[in-house]
Amino acid sequence: MNKKPPPAASLPTRLVHAGKAPVFEGGSPVNPPVVRASTVLFDSVAQQRDMRMRRGDERLFTYGARGNPTNFALEDLVSELEGAYRTRLFPTGLAAIAMTLLSYLKPGDHVLMSDSVYEPARKLVDSFLTPYNIRCTFFAADGSDVEEKIETSTRMIYAECPGSLVYEMCDLPQLAEMAHARGLLLAADNTWGSGCQYRPLALGADISIMAATKYLSGHSDVMMGTVATTQETWQPLAERSDAFGMTVSPDDAYLVMRGARTLAARLAMHERGGLQVAHWLQSRPEVATVFCPALPEHPGHALWARDCKGSNGLVSFELQSAFDQAAAERLIDSLALFGIGASWGGYESLVTLADMRRARSVSDWSDRGQVIRLHVGLEDPADLICDLIQGFATLAS
Numbered sequence: 001m002n003k004k005p006p007p008a009a010s011l012p013t014r015l016v017h018a019g020k021a022p023v024f025e026g027g028s029p030v031n032p033p034v035v036r037a038s039t040v041l042f043d044s045v046a047q048q049r050d051m052r053m054r055r056g057d058e059r060l061f062t063y064g065a066r067g068n069p070t071n072f073a074l075e076d077l078v079s080e081l082e083g084a085y086r087t088r089l090f091p092t093g094l095a096a097i098a099m100t101l102l103s104y105l106k107p108g109d110h111v112l113m114s115d116s117v118y119e120p121a122r123k124l125v126d127s128f129l130t131p132y133n134i135r136c137t138f139f140a141a142d143g144s145d146v147e148e149k150i151e152t153s154t155r156m157i158y159a160e161c162p163g164s165l166v167y168e169m170c171d172l173p174q175l176a177e178m179a180h181a182r183g184l185l186l187a188a189d190n191t192w193g194s195g196c197q198y199r200p201l202a203l204g205a206d207i208s209i210m211a212a213t214k215y216l217s218g219h220s221d222v223m224m225g226t227v228a229t230t231q232e233t234w235q236p237l238a239e240r241s242d243a244f245g246m247t248v249s250p251d252d253a254y255l256v257m258r259g260a261r262t263l264a265a266r267l268a269m270h271e272r273g274g275l276q277v278a279h280w281l282q283s284r285p286e287v288a289t290v291f292c293p294a295l296p297e298h299p300g301h302a303l304w305a306r307d308c309k310g311s312n313g314l315v316s317f318e319l320q321s322a323f324d325q326a327a328a329e330r331l332i333d334s335l336a337l338f339g340i341g342a343s344w345g346g347y348e349s350l351v352t353l354a355d356m357r358r359a360r361s362v363s364d365w366s367d368r369g370q371v372i373r374l375h376v377g378l379e380d381p382a383d384l385i386c387d388l389i390q391g392f393a394t395l396a397s
């Protein structure tokens with residue numbers, strides 16, 4: 001028997017119960033099975049025809065590229081997490097972003113993108129939007145200049161909140177109101193919030209994108225992106241994704257699903273460790289600024305406190321400008337517990353040098369110090385701080 005949790009159950013409860021396995025004769029496994037398939041067999045030509053007619057609107061198992069029961073279970077879990085009508089899965093987070101732009105924009109349209117977007121999303125402007133005559137203007141990461149940048153051909157506002165690298169906050173409900181008053185769509189990259197800490201659809205967005213590669217999967221061993229939408233916004237995404245043959249492997253969907261079961265528990269630990277490291281960084285004279293929206297000193301803290309349920313393991317800091325890039329690199333290279341690498345959201349701690357001058361075009365970072373991004377993993381924060389203490393000692397040399 002598949003039991004359904006009561007609708008009022010809290011998120012950690014729903015994460016455990018969403019996307020159940022089908023019932024088999026005799027009983028059912030706890031986890032949805034991996035269903036590998038290209039061909040799907042039908043009982044008759046009439047059934048095949050009926051399925052083909054209905055699969056545009058309904059989610060039916062009709063062909064490998066149209067999804068399979070493993071992927072459907074993960075889609076359901078993400079829809080639950082995001083408070084969405086439905087969800088589509090993509091091979092990477094970046095593919096999810098690209099398919100969102102491709103689904104809702106056409107030549108001649110204009111899109112407003114936040115200055116704080118994940119850098120490869122910014123690169124899509126030169127590599128895809130501009131050559132296809134879709135114009136893009138970047139707006140200030142706090143959203144303050146959005147209204148004046150809206151044009152008659154604007155179709156979409158694309159936000160990332162909190163922003164990549166330094167976690168700028170914008171007022172998403174206000175952007176939603178502004179967008180909907182003019183018939184525009186509001187899309188948000190929700191990778192930071194992962195549905196647990198931030199829920200763009202509940203705040204008025206039409207489309208929420210996540211790199212499931214990060215916290216959802218949580219183990220640095222699988223790539224995936226998700227796009228969740230409201231019912232009114234669903235059709236263009238579904239049609240375009242089918243037209244482009246977008247699908248993911250059921251093995252990968254299984255891995256993301258397995259990670260997502262413990263998302264709430266892991267995030268609580270990442271948040272606790274992240275805050276401990278953030279407070280320690282604030283005590284260091286070598287540090288000019290600590291970036292984490294849960295800190296009262298963060299410029300977006302009030303919006304974070306209003307709209308987010310918590311934070312995560314991402315903490316960035318700016319060194320005093322007396323320290324050059326070579327000093328920052330010395331510090332990074334000396335760390336033993338923080339791996340040097342891109343991405344984040346796994347169980348392990350990471351460190352990377354952030355190039356803010358390259359990552360922003362609206363805000364000016366030319367006079368600022370070196371920015372280092374940490375991802376605080378599930379290690380004991382006391383050990384991580386010990387490691388940072390010896391790392392900071394290299395700054396003195």
Ligand SMILES: *Cc1c(COP(=O)(O)O)cnc(C)c1O
Pocket residue numbers: 091092093094095118160164189191192210211212213214223224225343
């Ligand atoms: C990592 C990331 C992505 C892209 O995810 P991939 O799966 O690596 O393509 C998108 N948005 C944000 C905010 C990210 O941090």
